[in-house]
Amino acid sequence: MDATNQTHVEINLNAIKANAKAIKKHTGSKLIAVVKADAYGHGVIPVTEALQNIADMFAVATVDEGIELRQAGIQNPILILFSPLPDLAVDIVDYDLTAAVDNWSLAEQLNRVILDRNHQSQPVKIKKAKIHINVNTGMNRCGVRFTEANRFIKDLESLSLLEMEGVFTHFATADENDQSFAQIQLNRFHSVIKNTLNISLKHVANSAAALTIPESHLDVVRTGLSLYGIYPAKEKPVQLQPALSWKARIGWIDYIEPGEGISYGLTFKTQNRIRVAGIQVGYGDGYPRALSGKGEVLIGGIRRPILGRVCMDMIVCRLMSTDNITVGDEVVLIGKQGNEEIGVDEIADHANTISYEILTNIGKRVKRIYK
Numbered sequence: 001m002d003a004t005n006q007t008h009v010e011i012n013l014n015a016i017k018a019n020a021k022a023i024k025k026h027t028g029s030k031l032i033a034v035v036k037a038d039a040y041g042h043g044v045i046p047v048t049e050a051l052q053n054i055a056d057m058f059a060v061a062t063v064d065e066g067i068e069l070r071q072a073g074i075q076n077p078i079l080i081l082f083s084p085l086p087d088l089a090v091d092i093v094d095y096d097l098t099a100a101v102d103n104w105s106l107a108e109q110l111n112r113v114i115l116d117r118n119h120q121s122q123p124v125k126i127k128k129a130k131i132h133i134n135v136n137t138g139m140n141r142c143g144v145r146f147t148e149a150n151r152f153i154k155d156l157e158s159l160s161l162l163e164m165e166g167v168f169t170h171f172a173t174a175d176e177n178d179q180s181f182a183q184i185q186l187n188r189f190h191s192v193i194k195n196t197l198n199i200s201l202k203h204v205a206n207s208a209a210a211l212t213i214p215e216s217h218l219d220v221v222r223t224g225l226s227l228y229g230i231y232p233a234k235e236k237p238v239q240l241q242p243a244l245s246w247k248a249r250i251g252w253i254d255y256i257e258p259g260e261g262i263s264y265g266l267t268f269k270t271q272n273r274i275r276v277a278g279i280q281v282g283y284g285d286g287y288p289r290a291l292s293g294k295g296e297v298l299i300g301g302i303r304r305p306i307l308g309r310v311c312m313d314m315i316v317c318r319l320m321s322t323d324n325i326t327v328g329d330e331v332v333l334i335g336k337q338g339n340e341e342i343g344v345d346e347i348a349d350h351a352n353t354i355s356y357e358i359l360t361n362i363g364k365r366v367k368r369i370y371k
């Protein structure tokens, strides 16, 4: 079956590569490519394969996500962004993952597993576990508090089988116009790293900071969203190309008589006789139900309003009676068609959320096709 007969996304891997290069050029720093949550819905294996010669390191959220990359043969360093529970130390060591560490139990457990592994290997090869210290400078969701970080790092020096390769923090407000809190976080981070000259990778910049806060670039930037060609805020200091388009096909076309309703709850009422198209995509695919009666799609290069509620598997759009459109024609939910374009941000605005959530919600049922 031709996968494009059903709702699918098309992913332009060259756009992702070009975005990664543009970010490296703009920042002049190394790149940790953030590919958590299935590369923000773009498909983690093809995306990491495309970036393996550009990214210095990959970052994911969980140990399972790291193992998935190793099993696919990815050899770049892989950072787990959030301190895993200590029981996962064996997997971290055996899959050669680099853990973010913010607590003593994980550090101790990693050290112990390395000790065991070194004992088991004959002839004895001394191996160490690389770690990055996660410092909390004000985001307050994880990390060692900045006022405690130097003491924590000093204590870690007693665990001789750990290698402190990195130290990092995360901004809470880098995507906002007012950068004063980002500057406070940066100052707090500097108060820690002025004492850690032996740790080689200091990093703070997410996409928003990589684009707009030059003094945050340091040794390496840690970007996700911008790799996929989406801007975290209004400023566009670097030219990025959106990598993903979401498409479907028209499945049904008919005329609806005046005074009838459309879709669940019959919330849209026709005043005149109108021509409509049924399209097989819905919230079961991650297309937000919040777009009921608000969103638009592209058909024949023209914006078409969604009429009534988004269902689990279908939406209904208005056509013009004069359109030369038939069943099987392409519908663009996200992306370009003719001279029109619908961005992820437009969908996110209608759904009262952020582009990140729209991308990571694109469902399993939606095939990923790579160009």
Ligand SMILES: *Cc1c(COP(=O)(O)O)cnc(C)c1O
Pocket: 034, 036, 081, 170, 205, 206, 207, 208, 222, 223, 224, 225, 226, 232
């Ligand atoms: C997700 C994440 C990033 C990437 O953020 P973007 O805004 O997508 O660039 C960086 N660092 C941490 C700790 C994250 O959780």
